[in-house]
Amino acid sequence: MDSLEKTTHRSEQKSRKFLKSLIQKQPQELLLVIGTGVSAAAAPGIPALCSWRSCLEAVIETAEQLDVLHPGDAAQFRRKVMKDRDLLVVAHDLIRKMSPRTGDTKPNFFQDCLMEIFDNLEQHLQHPQVLQSILSLMDRGTMVLTTNYDNLLEIFGQQQNRPMESLDLKDKTKVLQWARGHIRYGVLHIHGLYTDPCGMVLDPSGYKDVTQDPEVMEVFQSLYRTRSFLFVGCGETLRDQIFQALFLYSVPNKVDLEHYMVVLKESEDHFFKHQADMLLHGIKVVSYGACFDHFPGYVQDLATQICRQRSPDADRADSTTLAGSGCQDCAKRKLEENGIEASKQLRPSGTQASRGP
Structure with missing residues (x-):
């Protein structure tokens, strides 16, 4: 084995190291938060699934093709997508631009653009290994919520004969059942689903009935206090206003909690700073490697280790x-x-x- 092969082998070995405190968790002790990285790994042929930036770029391009966004506005939003750091704010502004000027986000053309982008998702599923790993955890009691608009996980689960269900924050009864662990194969979409005719929401005001409901909020806060959240394929989730409103704002002593975030380590300085910052939120940041190609294998191995735990x-x-x-x-x-x-x-x-x- 030459030096390059040895270096690559060592890198791959290092990317498979797991924290004992994580892999010794029972699956039913975890709540999996999945982001765009999961969809990007499963269906790499759809650029809009790769990141928030890619999704917004695809929406803008599709909006121009459908003539639902003025060319001047499209150019302005392209500049914002390239330069602005807070893409959630950009997405919110884009939804508002494509909505009636009534202060409401419904109806809007944003959903039409997403339906165009995500048409026939199941035909683009190339690498289902990550989805299978998530499904294995769900089989054993792990809860799942997502910031994604797509329903790739549900499509795959139905293909595997699981009674998958996409849940929306607007359905209080279903939300409470899910939060109390009564819907094993439910996936909570906190931003909504692209197929939902009610449209998408990116700020807490769109869910004021939820965030102002003491019963719902107590259940969510209890989840964040009692379950270990495992963030997979997520980039901006902790800056997500809806996630903050549901889980972060009123939870005291977050540093005493034990959550986990799996991330790409592109820069060591940035990674270790991010790791230190997240500990203040009670979140342990771990790396799956320095290349996105390591992500599917890492998630598979991690899920296998956790699923070996016996209650x-x-x-x-x-x-x-x-x-x-x-x-x-x-x-x-x-x-x-x-x-x-x-x-x-x-x-x-x-x-x-x-x-x-």
């Missing part, structure tokens, strides 16, 4: 199943491993006790 309930269930099965020797070994006197646990009762061989 105490599962172990008790196994003991019960074994004790009630026909394989008495296996059950006896299992119980003896757990320090239980097998003769007492496996003694038959009732009519079976007097029945001969």
Whole structure:
């Protein structure tokens, strides 16, 4: 193996290192926050899925093609997309521009542009490994919310015979059921979904009924206090006004929490500064590598490690199943491993006790 191969191998090995505190979490202790990186890895053929910037650029181009945005406005928004740091504000302004001047965001042409961009998503699914990893975590109780407009995860899950459900913040009943863990295959889209006729919202005022509802907010705050949030494929989520309103504003002592964020490490100085800053929010930042190509493999390996964790309930269930099965020797070994006197646990009762061989 030459030096270049050794360096590459070491880099790949390093990218597969995991924090023990993360991989020892039970899947049901996690809430997965997925961003554009997940969709970009699964369907690289759609540039609009790659990032907020790419999505806004695609919206502007499509708006021009559909003649729903004045060329002068399009040019102005292109400059903002290239120069402005806060793309969420740019997106909000773009939605407003494509809406009636009534102070409301509905109806608007923004959704029409997204429907054009995301048409036939399932035909562009090339690398479903990341989605499969997320689905494996959901199978074991991990909750999922997303800032994405697309429903690639739901499409893939339905193909795998899971009863996937896309949830919207405007449906209080569904939101509460999801937040309380009663909709295992529900994906909460905090910005809405491109197929939703109600349109998209990028600031908390669009969800004032949600953010001013004590019952809903208490459930969300409880989630942030009691579950470990795992941010995957996210860039600007913590600066997202809706995410802040739902989970961050009224949670005290965030530094005492333990959340995780998986990021690309392009610059060591920027990465370690970001890591230090996020610890103030109770978030441990870890790197999947210095190249986006490492992302799918990292997520796969990480999900595999977490899914290996067995809950105490599962172990008790196994003991019960074994004790009630026909394989008495296996059950006896299992119980003896757990320090239980097998003769007492496996003694038959009732009519079976007097029945001969």
